[in-house]
Amino acid sequence: MNAMMTCALRKQKLVSQRSTFIILGIVGIPIWNVLQETSAADTEAASAAMPLNMLSPLLDDLYTLLSISFVAILFGIAWAFYLEEWLPQTHWVRRFIESVVAILGGIPSIFYGILATGVFFSDAGTLKTIGVVRGPQDTGDMSALEPLSFQQETPVFYILVLTFILMVMPLTIKTAQAALRSVATPIREAAYALGASHWQVLKKQVIPIALTRILATGCRAMSSALATVALIFGIYTWQYTNGPGEMSNRFVLFLGSALFLSIFSSVLIKLDASASADPTHPTR
C-alpha cells in the first residue's frame, strides 16, 4: 500500500519538476516578447504626458533591482544550505541568522513597500518627480526637465537595494531551510550508513528531493520583488496618467508576473507536499 502510494506520488513529483521548467519556458518567452513590444508602446503613451526618455532610466533602475533580487535569492539559497547542512543547530552563527530571519520574516511586506516608496518623497511630503531635480526656478515646463536615474542619487539607490535584499533574503533562507529540512531523516541516515560522504548525500539525495520546494521558494521571493517593483513603477507613472484606466502596460506586466509567480510557487508547494508524504518514522 505504502509502496504503491509512494510510487504514484513519486511520479507526480517528477512530473511536477519537469513541468516547472516547461511552464517557466512557456510563460517566460511571451513575457519577454511583451516586454520588448511594450517598451515602445510605453514610451509613446508616456510621451503624451511626460517628456520622452523619462521612463527608461527608471526602468533601468528597476531592472537592476530585479537582478539584484535574483542574485540575493541565489545567495539566500546558498545560505540556507550552509546553515542547514553544515552548521550544527547550536552554533551561534546559525542561531543569530535564524533569529534575524525570524524577525525580518515577520515584517509584513507593506513595510517594505513603504520603505521602497518612502525614499521618493521629498521633505515637503509630496512625491518627487521622477528622477528629476527641480530647481527653485521651476516653471512646470516638462520639456525642461532632465531625466535622472536613481543610480545617480547613490544613497537613495543603496537604500532601495538594501530594501530589496532585506525583503527577499530572509524569505528565501527561511523557506529553503524548511525545504531542506523536509528531506526525510531516514533517507539521509540510510545514505550515510552506506558510507556516502556529505557531498554525495547532498548531490544524490537531498537536492533532487528538495529541488521543487527550493524552486518554489525562489519563485515566491522573486514574486515579492516584482510586486514591489510594480508598486514603485505604478506610483511613479501614476502622476502622468489619469487613473487606473490608463495604467501602464508595464505596470500590469510587473504585477501580473508577480501574481503568476506567487500562484506558481503555491502550486509547486502543493504538488510537493502531496508527493513527499512518504511514510517517515521516528528513529532511536
Add this chain to the structure above:
Amino acid sequence: MRNKIEISDLQVHYGDQSALNGISFDVQPNEILGIIGPAQSGKTTLLKVINRTLEFVPEATLNGTVKLDGVDISTIGDVYGLRRRIGMVLPLPVGLPLSIYDNVAFAPRAAGLRSKSQLDELVERCLQQAALWDEVKDRLNTLGTKLSGGQQQRLTIARALSHQPEVLCLDEFSIAIDPVTTMRIEEVLKTLQKEMTILLVTNLVQQAKRLATRTAFFLNGDLIEIDSTDVIFSDTPTQQATYDYVNGTFG
C-alpha cells in the same frame, strides 16, 4: 580467536537522559549475536555507535571505547570507509528514491567504483544474496520505492551487502515483512554468517533463538546478560529478568 568488536564501558546520553549505562562485551568473528530487549533499552543506539551515525544526533554524548578489529573506531579518520565496513539495515525499509539498480550501486559508486561490468556483477550478486534477484531482474531500472514492503526490505539488505561489509547490523529487519519472507532472509543470514559477523537486533525473541549463536539481553540501557543462546533460552539463565523476558512474563 581475536574479537571482531570489543566494547568497553560504553555510555551514551541524550542530553540528560541516559541511553546506555556502561556496557562491555565482545563480539566474535563470524557469529550471529542476537540482541533482544524491550523498547528504550538502547539497542538501536548501540548500532548507531558502531557505525558512528550517532554523531548526527547533536545532543548525544558518548563515553567508553568501541574497537573494531582492535582499532578504536573513534580514532579512525576515514569515517565513510568505516561505515562501508559495516552494513546497516534499518527497521523500516527506506528505498532511496533511485532505481533498484542505483539503490544497490549507491555505496560502491560512493566508494569510487565506476566500471559498468563490475557494478552489474556486484548488483546481481547482492540481489541474489538478498533473495530478491529473481523477482526484480527484469525491472532493475524501476524505482526502488515501487517495490512491496518486503521486497524493499530485501533491497535494503542487498544495499547493505553491496559494500562487502565485515559486520552486518540488522535492526529489527522483520518488522515490515511477512513471516515467509522473514524465513527466507533468515536462511540468507545463515549463509552470510560464513563471510561476516552479524549483529541481529530483534523484537522477536524466537528469531534470536532460531538464528543467534549468542544472545545479549538489554534492559533500560544495561546489558543484563550475554551468553550462548542455549543458556539464555534455557530454564536457568543467570538473571531472573532474562528468564522473565524470554518467557514473556514482561516486555
